[in-house]
Amino acid sequence: MRLVAIGLVAGVFSAFFGVGGGIVAVPLLILVAAFPERVATATSLLAIAITASAGVVVFALRSEVDVGYAALVGLPATVGSLAGTAWQQRIRTSTLTYCFATLLTAIGVWLLVS
Amino acid sequence: MSASTIVLAILLGISAGLLSGLFGVGGGILFVPTLLALGLTQLEAQGTSLLAILPTVVVGALTQRRYGNLRARSALVLGLGSVVGVEAGARLVTHVPEDLLRKLFGVLLFAVAAQLAVRTWRRRPRYPESS
Numbered sequence: 470m471r472l473v474a475i476g477l478v479a480g481v482f483s484a485f486f487g488v489g490g491g492i493v494a495v496p497l498l499i500l501v502a503a504f505p506e507r508v509a510t511a512t513s514l515l516a517i518a519i520t521a522s523a524g525v526v527v528f529a530l531r532s533e534v535d536v537g538y539a540a541l542v543g544l545p546a547t548v549g550s551l552a553g554t555a556w557q558q559r560i561r562t563s564t565l566t567y568c569f570a571t572l573l574t575a576i577g578v579w580l581l582v583s
Numbered sequence: 584m585s586a587s588t589i590v591l592a593i594l595l596g597i598s599a600g601l602l603s604g605l606f607g608v609g610g611g612i613l614f615v616p617t618l619l620a621l622g623l624t625q626l627e628a629q630g631t632s633l634l635a636i637l638p639t640v641v642v643g644a645l646t647q648r649r650y651g652n653l654r655a656r657s658a659l660v661l662g663l664g665s666v667v668g669v670e671a672g673a674r675l676v677t678h679v680p681e682d683l684l685r686k687l688f689g690v691l692l693f694a695v696a697a698q699l700a701v702r703t704w705r706r707r708p709r710y711p712e713s714s
Contacts, residue, residue: 472657473664480668483611485676485684490665491608496695498661500702504654510607511647512658514640517609519662520669521636528630535631538621542614543635545593546600547642553604554646560605566703569606573696576612580689 471502480520491517492576495569506562511554584621592617596635604643609636 475497483490491513498509528534557565595617599610611632618628618635647653 472660476661476664476666477668477671479661480665480670481672481675482668482688483665484669484672485681486688491603491606492612492692494661494665495607496699500695500698502657504657505652507647507650507652508654510605511644511650511652512654512661513607514603514647515644515653515655515658516662516665517640518637518644519659520665521609521633521640523666524633524669525630525637528626528633531626531630533624533626533630534634535618535623535627536634538618538623539631539634541589541592541621542596542599542617543638545596546603546610546614546635546639549597549600549602550604550610550639550643551600551646553601554643554650555604556601557605558650563703563707565605566699570696570700570703572602572606573692573699577689577692577696580685580692583685 475501476516479516483520486580490520492573496573499566506565507557510557588621592621599635600639600643603636603639604646607643610639611636 475494478497479490479494482493494513494516495509498504498512499506502509504512525534595613599613599617602608602613603610611629614632614635615628618631619625623631644653644658648655
């Protein structure tokens with residue numbers, strides 16, 4: 470039930486701002502659902518795959534998806550993702566959490582000033 | 584498109600992937616501005632970003648599964664809840680003042696960041712040199 474609620478909040482967030490479902494889901498998984506940090510990020514990734522698939526269909530029906538550009542940034546991103554997840558295993562959990570808190574604060578500032 | 588534009592787009596793509604793998608986010612926060620800079624409209628950039636996110640998060644999730652960190656059933660519940668949330672959000676968006684909402688979410692993120700940091704600080708080892 471908590472997971473459904475977290476998903477709802479993350480979904481509303483990304484509907485309003487176009488980005489950021491994971492930004493909301495990861496800390497809520499940690500704080501509300503008591504997931505360990507790495508498990509929270511891993512589970513968020515697969516959840517995003519589901520949400521993004523649904524989103525792609527909606528945008529594609531309105532011809533607002535450019536496959537070439539998606540490949541141009543998305544394929545290099547798989548290399549980054551591979552490196553990022555491997556790197557994450559070597560970082561202390563506390564360091565990871567502090568970095569994530571910094572990222573959250575930066576996005577919070579961006580929301581407030583833009 | 585010039586060669587330097589392509590190189591820059593690729594570098595930003597790699598950075599988005601790093602961010603995604605490290606923090607469990609989609610990377611749209613970097614994809615969307617990159618695609619806008621490449622000349623797509625806001626809606627095209629958002630749609631294209633969603634497609635770029637797919638291989639990024641699938642590779643990340645599969646890598647995490649090898650490390651034993653993935654809870655697939657929870658992800659399914661979370662993802663389906665999120666699809667409903669996106670649908671609800673898209674209907675709400677015209678009825679709620681966006682400015683107020685931005686500020687509320689901004690404050691929410693500050694609160695969450697603070698709670699994460701405090702919680703982690705409290706859990707630090709008492710004798711760091713022995714850890």
